[in-house]
Amino acid sequence: MICFSRVLLGLGAALASAPVAAQVPKLLPLPAELHSGRGVLAVSGKTALVMPAADTGARIAAERLAALVAEARGFELKVGSDASTPSIRFVRAATGKAESYRLEVTPKGATITAGDDAGLLYGAVTLWQAMTQAPGRGAVSIPAFTVADAPRFGWRGLMLDSARHFQSPAYVRQLIDWMAVNKLNTLHWHLVDDQGWRIEIKKYPRLTQVSGWRRPATAPGAPQLPQVGGFYSQEEIRAIVAYAAQRNVTIIPEIEMPGHALAAIRAYPELGTGVPIPPGTESDWGVFPWLYNFDDKTFSFLENVLDEVIALFPSRYVHVGGDEATKEQWKGSAEVQARMKALGVKDEAALQAAFMHRIGGHLTKRGRKLIGWDEILEGGEVPPDATITSWRGVEGAIIAAKAGHDAVLSPSPILYFDNRQGFSDSEPPGRGNRIDLKTVYGFEPVPSAIPAAQQHHILGLQANLWTEHVRTEARAAWMTFPRASAVAEIGWSAKAGRSYDGFVDRLIPQLERMRALKLEPASSAFAVTPDYAYVPGSDSVTVTLVNQSGLEMHYTIDGSQVTAKSPVYRGPVSVKLTSQFKAAAFHSGRELPGGVKQTVTAQSVRWRSDEMLKTCTNRVVLALEDDYPATGKRATFVSDIFNPCWLWEKAPVGDAKQIAITVGQIPFNFQIGKDIETIKFAAPATPEGEFEVRAGGCEGSRVAVLPLAAAEGNPGLTRLVGRLAPRAGNETLCIRYTAKGVEPMWAIDAVELIP
Template sequence: MSRMAASEPGEPLLVPAPRALRRGPGRLVLDTATSLDAGPGAEGVARWLRSALGGATGLPLLPAAGAGGAGVRLTVDDEVTAALGPEGYRLETTPHGATLAGGSAAGVFRGAQTLRQLCGPDAFRRAPVAAGQRWPVPVVRIEDAPRFRWRGFMLDVARHFMPKDGVLRYLDLIAAHKLNVFHFHLTDDQGWRIEITSRPELTRTGAWRPRTRVGHRASPLWDELGHGGRYTQDDIREIVAYAAERHITVVPEIGLPGHAQAAIASYPWLGNTDVVDTAALGVWTDWGISENVLAPTEETLRFYEDVLTEVLELFPGEYVHLGGDECVKDQWRASKAAQARMAELGLRDEEELQSWFMRHFARWLAERGRRMIGWDEILEGGLPPGAAVTSWRGRAGGIAAAEAGHDVVMCPEQHVYLDHRQAGGDDEPMPIGWVRTLRDVYRFEPVPAALAGTPAAGRVIGAQANLWSETLAVPQRADYQAFPRLAAFAEVAWSPLPAPERRDFADFENRMRRAHYARLDALGVDYRPPGGPHPWQRRTLPEGMPGALGRPLEGRPPDE
């Protein structure tokens, strides 16, 4: 019999921590007689809970008409909406049953994740590990709501492709941590991953590269086997629907005008043909920032309008991310055609030319009821009303955007880039970037001190953790880099900030050690253990690879 399921319920050790929790005496026991019912608006959550919790426990969780024991009741409640917002919930368990009321179906779903945690780590498995179990649940009253409305995770599938099943698995993992935005980085210099039916070469050519540098870009070693992959439009529809069932919004990213070499390799006329032989370009095999950027032509605009027309049909969310970062402007400076275009448009310099690109598509999206969001470089040259910013180069871009009246998602690389190494030891795999420990991520504060207490602070709509995949050649590496730090980030984005104290890392670490690592084990996450990597996770360098992998950044990062 499972040790965790058979034991008495212990202290509720929830991650992320709820706003308010009161423990009562006794316990609720879920068994084969336990019913599960849903009021109007909560039926979808009941289906999910019956599948997820029922699959793990083996309990049928039938509606009340088919069961006679303690019951679980799910409802959408206007009172909860008014008090706690649409993602807020109230969960009360007694020895006789459980009631879960949410401000919306999303709130009910967040509460259902809490109920699942209360059932013990084995409730996160896909099938029972023992038959005939009774599942004790502590008696509690929980009132909870998120701190931020944007609680995001960005996954880069352009550098190293993650097959659809892996993406669906990550949607389950972020849902388990009450995150609600999946930023899907679909295109870059090294690969184009989304099928566009009107432009088939984007995946026929752009989804494949003949070789890949191994490790950091300072490495002299290459994997000559090639790498690629793409999602069909039906794959995308499935991913979006799967996310919606978990009340996660998928935000697609289509990079422009830089990070576009895979597109130019597919359609060479998109590039600056008067300064580079674009017909000879392939999908980029290296890491870093490619100098091959889009040409500022009407044909380029029409091309990406066609692309985005299909993107909008696949992704119903409010936001579309258009990159806008790291656009090397050397080709525009050298191109007579680009310079003539700038003169025609009355633009003073290449910075304004990039702004022209971004403003065009911001207006195009706004005309269709959508909003552009982009990396903080899109601030250069000014933004149209309604555009939002993901602040990655530190806090400064987010501060400037918020003060200018734009919504901001804080994701500074110095704090929440999960591809950066987790410790300074020699056994860390692919030790790039700054050391960002579990404690460091937990201590991240999305609202900059410069905005705290000002009206502009309300423009910080949330935070996001980003996982870039240059060194993530296998799915296990993604798990290692993301977890457990993503659990810490989830608490930062969900749980209220204690005032005036900093967050209590010792308490968080206690909850991780006593409960949450076991949940991750049950979910099959190959996370970094608190004592250091397992033998199979340790750094093993092929002969000839430099030990420093491009001299990882030492000391504390700027913008702390």
Template sequence: MITPPARSTRIGTLVRAFALLVAVLSLPGCAERTAPTAAATSAEALPLIPAPVQAERGEGRFRIAAGTIVSIAPGDEPARDAANHLVRLLRDTRGLDLSVREETTPSPASIRLQLDAQSPVSQTEGYALDADAQGLRIRARDAAGLFYGAISAWQLAGADTGRDGVEGGAIDIPVVTIRDWPRFGWRGQLLDVARHFHDVDTVKHVIDAMAQHKLNVLHLHLTDDQGWRIEIKRYPKLTGIGAWRTPPGAGRHGTPQRYGGYYSQDQIRELVAYAAARHITILPEIDMPGHAQAAVAAYPEEIGVTGERPPVAVDWGVNPYLFDTDERSLAFIRGVLDEVLELFPSPFIHIGGDEAVKDQWEASPAVRAQMQRLGVKDAHAMQGWFNEQLADYLTSKGRRLIGWDEILEGGLPASASVMSWRGVDGAVTAAKLGHDVVLAPAGWMYLDNLQTERSDEPNGRLAVLPLSRVYELDPVPAELTAEQARHVLGAQGALWSEYIPSRRHIDHALFPRLAAVAEVAWSPMAARDWNGFLARLPAQLQRYQALGIGYSDGAFAADIGIDGGAHTALDGGKANIALGNQTGAGQIRYTTDGSEPTLDSLRYQKPFAATLPVTVKAAVFTEDGQPLAATRSRHFDRQTLLSVDTQGLRNCHNGGPLGLRVPLLPDMPGMDTPVYNVDLFYACWTYPQARLDGIAAIRIDAARLARNYGLAHDQSKVHQYPSSLPRGERALGELEVLRGCDGEMLAQMPLPEGSALGEQFELEVPLPPREGVHDLCLRFTAAIDGPLYAIGAVQLIEATAQSPPVQR
């Protein structure tokens, strides 16, 4: 496996309004200052995410109904903006159509929002919310605080699910006193639009969701090897050429002949303004010096090291193309930055800086001569020099450079900040050196990892990142002193888009984990509690439903299996059915008669016996009866007990997941695309605990996938299994079936002719008689410079007089 895990590929199992932020950063002791000044009290299951610093419930209720006035003081424009946003949310989620009214004295039983220099919460972005029987009042000393107070008021009102018992969308909210402010000034989410382009409406959808979670930094990853997504007027070929690629398997299964897109400068301005109205600043990332293939494809002579024009990359991962280091290249970069700075008011500009393979620099006589003139000792130090040129230029324009933690390796300009993704070590090192840091560690915050181990998960990384793991992160590493911790600006999630081609994929990957990201970045540790978070999450899921957010319910969905493994049920025709879910939350109700489970169905308490064949359906509800996850179903009979799908196969070398869960073709748009679990380094799968008694053949559903992975120096780790075919037939290779990866060869079968990517085919081969339960090893001997072969499902076939095994 790649070590350390690559940020853009994450191949293998990973272990791995912004103007207000300027004000926050300018204050001394950012991390220390944002600690709560009083002990945080329990929110007592108030439906608030992120958890507030202080929340105290009182006796009584306040009703919000169709006639409720949302009151603001005359001329209070920040209050008007926050009030209008509150009204929109209440309309969209409760069907209430409230009006905003300017009033010197608020109406009785109204919702009052007011910018107030004497608000009891003095912290930046903080707010005070007081609700009693006479009304609801939100006060803050800045516009962002009012906005976040409005978000909390909306959350208290909840979503109208038809269960409230009050007609017309009206709702009774509890009497409550809230004093709240964020722990960190930087609360972000990265959206990668370079690998898969996401249109303006989709980006706005993400911005809206971030605002509803009190996040304030959208890190927009705009350029990479696979696409340049921002119009630069002085360099039109960056989008004319660099924004488009010819995808593998073009023309098959809905894959377009030409894939890509970009944002015009007017669209960027539209997005920046849309975000700013929700107190979010867009942080642009322009990758340099690596991840530059799309740019070099557009202007090879101006910025390329070799002068040769590559295609826009179709390979995910680490590709070799770098920006040159000469003055012509730097002048080009400054020209790009000038237009970027005009479009984005962000005080920081992200330059990437990660995974810059130095082969081209090291092979270039011109770069080596430049290094000698500069007295730079090696290529890593040369990247440090390169970053220093960028940092100096940005500083001259009143901006700050931030990059991924690799920028530490060649020496870091004093003004630069670090975003730590390879664990937390980069943040610790940078903070100890006096640099500001943002935590986005892969092992906690990379949301393109799968949410569960379920077979119904779509494309993604096979390193499962459960909701609980996201919630665990403390952005202030324990290794830092109080003084060093002042350099921790905050934290953010990351959604890389190699396997996120659509808005539906975005929703599935982000939610509900974005709720955990929000609580990590906003709430003080004293207010954070996993069980409390789970108790508050059902209300958040209802809000997602009301807003049309296609969240994943996998953390709560019922897992249906056989206690002891499938082979235990083959004798006697009975199975011991075990149910559960990832979080352990909620009540599981199930049926075995084919009907849909309801609250009146049997409640799961412990494994139960069932006679085969049987279809088990299970749904999960909160203790008070609200749905937590949709019904899941699994059918058990002899055939299904003798089969596994791609998710049931294991890694031949460590018994764990295989690294990636990839679609049939990389640019297929559908959410229901066939998916395959693969290990890029070993074309080998284990079918665990296969019962071989009476088995006469094995059938394998397979596919030819694109081998579109830039592995750089890790290419040598890709294993070629030797073929036993005659020399003239070895190009295609074969499928081998072994009893254990180092054991007896049970069967071999040549792969069918054909080279079309995205082609699915079936292999069936006889097996010699064997008894007992064994791990079966399935591997392909195909050449590693051709398609990537994958397995979608495996079926063991029992001997019958009517259907002898066949080979085809």
């Protein structure tokens, strides 16, 4: 049963002025039971942390609480052995299922009770949240309350892709800290892929010597970018694993096979089927055809690698990938075909199943369990104790559960955090789908198609951060939070009783307290997004505002600062040209990040960034970072790589005489197989090609042509200006370019109509 106080109060002054008996803290994830008490507990540097002398788990939880409080509030809680009051006590006693706990806060002290180390830690995390309901330093008074809490799922995870872009050990530890205070407990660490090998294997040093590094791709004629990469030594990994264990985070390593094997084959070519690797291939993105060979030497290599991995990671599971293993190289290898015939294997899908059986058997002998992406369900019998990570929707989990296999839900695109959270110039590069906070929060991990008797096979869920387009650690943090907090609540809290509005109300103070842990989360969920509608000849513009979280927005049109007392946005606003328009979302009277400040002029309403345009098609839309300059800010281009074409709907063309398009060139570094043959361009009229503009849609009349000669060879942005045929009113413009092929790929940064 879930029991909540009916009075949930805001931050700051509202918290201080409310009746004490009605106050309960805003906690994330939402606890199973939360009851208000009477009175307050004062906590300061004089408050003692008390636990049984020989209880190592209790001491770890107490020390973690002390560290969190020191970072957030600036004072130290002392670990003591006396029973003085008020104090914070850690008590070992049964509280139900794994990771459960009970927390009771009274004016006489706080008591955290749990049957395991994880429960004690999570009780400490909850108490820390109660102590940081509002920003501030120094001693704090906590209204009395009681929590009885337990998780819905045992697997509440994130996946970090360190293969495509390497993150420092310091960042990995930060991520673990952020996970722990959200009660996330599983870090799936993607250490190996086509672009890089990140884990030191002492028996095979070339894996990191050769494949720990690469040079990013650049467009023809652009300056070469410096080498990037790195890897984790075994000593660093042991330290990170130990660090995670103290925060109840289990790290599950992933060693990809039989596909996504280019990094290993680069280092040791005999592991492949003999197909040469063109120089620079490791700098591409996409689905690569290079697979491991199917011979005893290759399996000896993989088993030796896994043995070193097992020695580093004590997790019950080892992830072996199994996804996106295209079979053309196996089909073209006489050696592999002969092996198939000798084994009596009917096709290449069945050969992959045999591959996984052999690897699964080795892991079983070592006391570990195989887990893989849902493709391992194909081709025949799955290893008997295999667990499935369902990423191609939820179907893999349904098939697995019905067949008696455990499964983790991780479906694309909803739990793929390389998808962007919004469409604005503040968003970093990534996939073009908008997977916002509300979308993530609405995900249900137990598919209705799974019969009740098999639902216990759903272990939980995880979100995946693939980093092809996530070059920096700051961007990794932005892409992960606050959406990871939504995953945490879905995984921990019962479905009944949760609501998105309540989640947002609790999320905002959670993000504020996490800033003390050096998190700079995305502002996307709270950002105010304006849309400017302008009719040529008018002296005003209509502004429409939205924000993802449905929070109250305030605005001003005279340049004054936006406050909670400014007008509330209730619908489209008419703004005179040459006005200062400002708007922001507010929560409990406080302005949230992501506000808008815009000088609305005759020029600004005739300008659109690529983020404000639409792509003509949505086959594979990506927000791609420019390959220039090597250091400093780079442009980000939104484009469908299969059809680079953009639409400006209701463009104010009526009084425009010219059009300016700011463009850039980027490499076409995508492994897409034969699909590249489907990318078609109109033939260029000039050697370098040209951008063309059509009115009324892509089949409409051509109203402007802008030759690309001026941009050819320029690694940065180029502003092209051309005459625009006379038009009336507002009209959709279709913008695309002519070319002989995909290399280089041109993209738009901004478009402007010039009167």
